[in-house]
Amino acid sequence: MAKLTVEDLKKIKEKTIKQTSLRDGSAHIKITVHMGTCGIAAGAREVMSALMEEMAEADRQDIQVIASGCIGKCNTEPNVTIEQHGSEPIVYQHMDPDKIRRIFKQHVLRGEVQTDFVLAKM
Amino acid sequence: MRELSLHILDIAENGIVAGGNCIWIEVDEARKKDQFKIRVRDNGSGIPMEKLENIDNPFITSRATRSFGLGLSLLSAAAKRCDGALRIDTQSGKGTEVEAIFRYHHIDRAPLGDMAATITTLIIGNPEIDFIYSHRTDDKDFSLDTRQIRAEMEKLSRSDPGSLQRLSETIRSSLKTLTTNESMS
Numbered sequence: 453m454a455k456l457t458v459e460d461l462k463k464i465k466e467k468t469i470k471q472t473s474l475r476d477g478s479a480h481i482k483i484t485v486h487m488g489t490c491g492i493a494a495g496a497r498e499v500m501s502a503l504m505e506e507m508a509e510a511d512r513q514d515i516q517v518i519a520s521g522c523i524g525k526c527n528t529e530p531n532v533t534i535e536q537h538g539s540e541p542i543v544y545q546h547m548d549p550d551k552i553r554r555i556f557k558q559h560v561l562r563g564e565v566q567t568d569f570v571l572a573k574m
Numbered sequence: 575m576r577e578l579s580l581h582i583l584d585i586a587e588n589g590i591v592a593g594g595n596c597i598w599i600e601v602d603e604a605r606k607k608d609q610f611k612i613r614v615r616d617n618g619s620g621i622p623m624e625k626l627e628n629i630d631n632p633f634i635t636s637r638a639t640r641s642f643g644l645g646l647s648l649l650s651a652a653a654k655r656c657d658g659a660l661r662i663d664t665q666s667g668k669g670t671e672v673e674a675i676f677r678y679h680h681i682d683r684a685p686l687g688d689m690a691a692t693i694t695t696l697i698i699g700n701p702e703i704d705f706i707y708s709h710r711t712d713d714k715d716f717s718l719d720t721r722q723i724r725a726e727m728e729k730l731s732r733s734d735p736g737s738l739q740r741l742s743e744t745i746r747s748s749l750k751t752l753t754t755n756e757s758m759s
Contacts, residue, residue: 485699487583487587487695487699488587489584489644489645489648490644492575492580492583492584492587493575493580497580497688497692497695498691500691500694500695500698500699501694501742504694504698504738504739504742505739508736508738508739511736517698517699518699518700518701519695519696519698519699519700520699521587521591
């Protein structure tokens with residue numbers, strides 16, 4: 453039987469931390485892209501694609517992106533809600549790839565709410 | 575909707591809202607038959623009969639079930655505009671199958687658009703749901719089954735955005751091969 457080395461243990465630890473933080477839903481920041489018919493027609497898919505690129509660049513395991521339905525404000529779509537542990541959820545309106553990139557860099561990564569794009573505080 | 579792939583995204587999201595945990599998506603581009611077929615199936619709760627009878631009416635939807643209203647009526651209108659039709663097969667508790675048929679070369683048929691973005695958006699936004707996607711052109715096909723990715727690629731954490739981006743690129747280049755070969759034939 454092969455010997456277990458310290459390196460192996462380190463790898464197992466890292467892997468476990470990554471996996472459990474995803475499994476128990478303890479993600480620190482949750483980004484919800486609202487994807488009803490209205491959101492999709494208004495460009496929510498392109499917003500999601502831009503987010504995916506930003507996420508790949510940031511390589512943070514504590515940020516979770518999910519899709520959900522319409523929030524009933526179809527005229528302000530695409531809407532994106534950002535929930536940060538310990539602060540009120542912020543709903544952004546009229547999102548496009550450039551705006552969501554700015555929000556990701558400023559709000560998600562640095563905690564600065566981009567007030568000019570905000571629809572509401574929940 | 576500017577692209578048929580956006581309709582597909584919308585109908586697939588309906589299936590998820592209906593409680594499905596597995597979504598089958600089929601795209602069949604039969605140029606020689608002059609037919610473009612899209613099929614989306616879920617294993618969710620099914621559509622109630624009274625809603626189904628009025629599926630073309632965008633105003634029939636109630637707030638609670640709005641996902642069954644506007645999206646399907648838009649797809650139905652798009653198909654009919656292209657000498658096609660929309661067929662819905664639904665069974666309470668078992669799921670729904672939506673099939674939209676278009677005349678391939680009809681001038682009003684919207685382009686399929688970015689299917690790779692649609693599939694990755696579904697996967698990234700719904701980590702608990704499995705997607706089985708198959709895409710056929712006249713003589714080629716491509717398929718993707720997230721159940722196999724889960725089972726075979728242990729290292730691909732589905733919430734690891736880097737790997738999702740690579741997956742998106744793989745789908746995009748595979749689909750490009752499908753269409754390129756097609757236009758050459």
